Amino acid sequence: MAILTVSSHSALRLGTGLSLLAMLGACSEPLDLDMRGIMNGGFNTSDAARAATAPRPDPDNRGVISYPNYQVAVAQRGDTLATLARRVGLAPDELARYNGIQTGDSLRAGEVIALPRRVAEPSPATGAVTTGPIRPPSEVDITTLASDAIERSDPTPTTRAPQTGTEPVRHQVKRGETAFTISRLYNVSVRSLAEWNGLDSNFTLREGQYLLIPVATQAPPATTTASVAPGRGSPTPEPPSASQPLPAETPAPAAAAKPAATAAAKPVANVGQQTEASESKAAMSFPVQGTIIREYAKGRNDGIDIGASVGTTVKAASSGQVAAITTNTDGINILVVRHPDNLLTVYTHVEQISVAKGDAVSRGQAIARVGDFEPARVHFEVRKGFESVDPMNYLR
The missing domain is CATH 2.70.70.10 (Glucose Permease (Domain IIA))
Structure with a gap:
């Protein structure tokens, strides 16, 4: 009869994995911990390979972020659902029903609450730069840009450029879903999902909750390379000298080498300098002499x-x-x-x-x-x- 032997290190690792699985099986709540890298001991880069995401847009003073098809409100420190509802101008009961929580429930700072209907658009009166929802840059009218030029030229400007961006997908959490399953569904990192929606350190979700799916700034890599142990990666490239002989001529000594051309200094506007007629080769000319x-x-x-x-x-x-x-x-x-x-x-x-x-x-x-x-x-x-x-x- 063949005898199967297991090293003490492998037995410990296998026992630890089985014990952890047993503990998870005893839990009544749905869990979705990523086990990759625990059972085989390999280093995992799956989260780093996910699409990079942009930061969440800034809300106005009420906490409202407005998109063409929906609006959300971002909770402030010390908020309950009732105080947030009053600040954005909605009935607390209406907001509670739509989000599946109670009016007196406390909210985390940064937590996103979906609005069941549109409230007044963000505007300069509510702390926003411009009036209206966030739209793609291609849809922003040129006069929107121009209207903020005066404030930007003020010696002590306090305004920002108008926010533009892509409207994110809004996902409603279903029974059994977790932050991990949702992040994998949309190919974003769970950390980005948490930052966009103000989740706690345990990534706690509730059934019926609305989440904003972070907007990707770049596509994820088409393929990823599996991790390998040191010394077992891709072969070292062959140097050119292995297939081609070195040049017969001996390079000139460094002291005799011609100095490299100095890169042109980046032009700057020196305060106090007099403007001059721009050269014809310049892309633009000064609009005024002064x-x-x-x-x-x-x-x-x-x-x-x-x-x-x-x-x-x-x-x-x-x-x-x-x-x-x-x-x-x-x-x-x-x-x-x-x-x-x-x-x-x-x-x-x-x-x-x-x-x-x-x-x-x-x-x-x-x-x-x-x-x-x-x-x-x-x-x-x-x-x-x-x-x-x-x-x-x-x-x-």
Whole structure:
């Protein structure tokens, strides 16, 4: 009779696995712990291979995140369902029935609650940048971008760029589902699922709960390579010298080698420098001749400010089409020109605008004059799509 022997290390590992399975079998609640890597001792990278996800959008002051097809509310510290319901303007009983919880139940900070019907859209009055739901960048009207240009040019801006993004899938939890099964269903990490929905450290869910499925920022890899023990991976590539002889000539000594060309320094807007007529090879020309009084700083000043006398002619930085002419609540004019390659230029603090929406403009064409402000200046932005870029990269 053959005798089967098991090493003490393998027996311990097998016994541990069987004991854990027995404990799980005794539980009445559905569990879905990932056992990969426990029974065979291998390193597992399945979670890292899942699609990378974007952060959840910021709610307004009420906690509301609005999408075209639904809205949710994000709980704040100390909230109960009743206090959240009153803050967003819904009846507590209605909100409780829709989410399958009681009106007096406490909520975790960051927990997502589905709204059964639409409430007032986020707007500047509720702490949002713009009014309306979050939409894809391609659907954001150019005037939405322009309306925030004044605040971005303020010496102490406090606003953000309008939020854009993809509407996430909203999943309602069914009996027996767990955070692990749902994360695998949508191929996102359980950690991202927890962060988007304010789950606790145990990833606790309740039947009937609504979850936002994190939006992927990139597709997951098509294939993944299984983990292998050290020394058993893919073969080391053969060096070129193994198949081709080394060159006969001896390289020149390092001291005699020609110095590499120095990379051109990135252009910056030096505060106090005088603007000059841009070279013809530059992608754009300065919209006004004057002194740069404020440089580009992404998130703080999304353009440059050029000081010039009131009434100085403002010219189009590049050829394009006038996409928007609007004003803010203080009556300050905002002019936006669209250019090829998804570029936009924004001009503010201008008056006597001499073009209309839809007009074609040429580089250097007069489009307005410097307005009477303190200090008199033109705020000038360049945007690639809806992302600001340093104008000096185009002016030099």
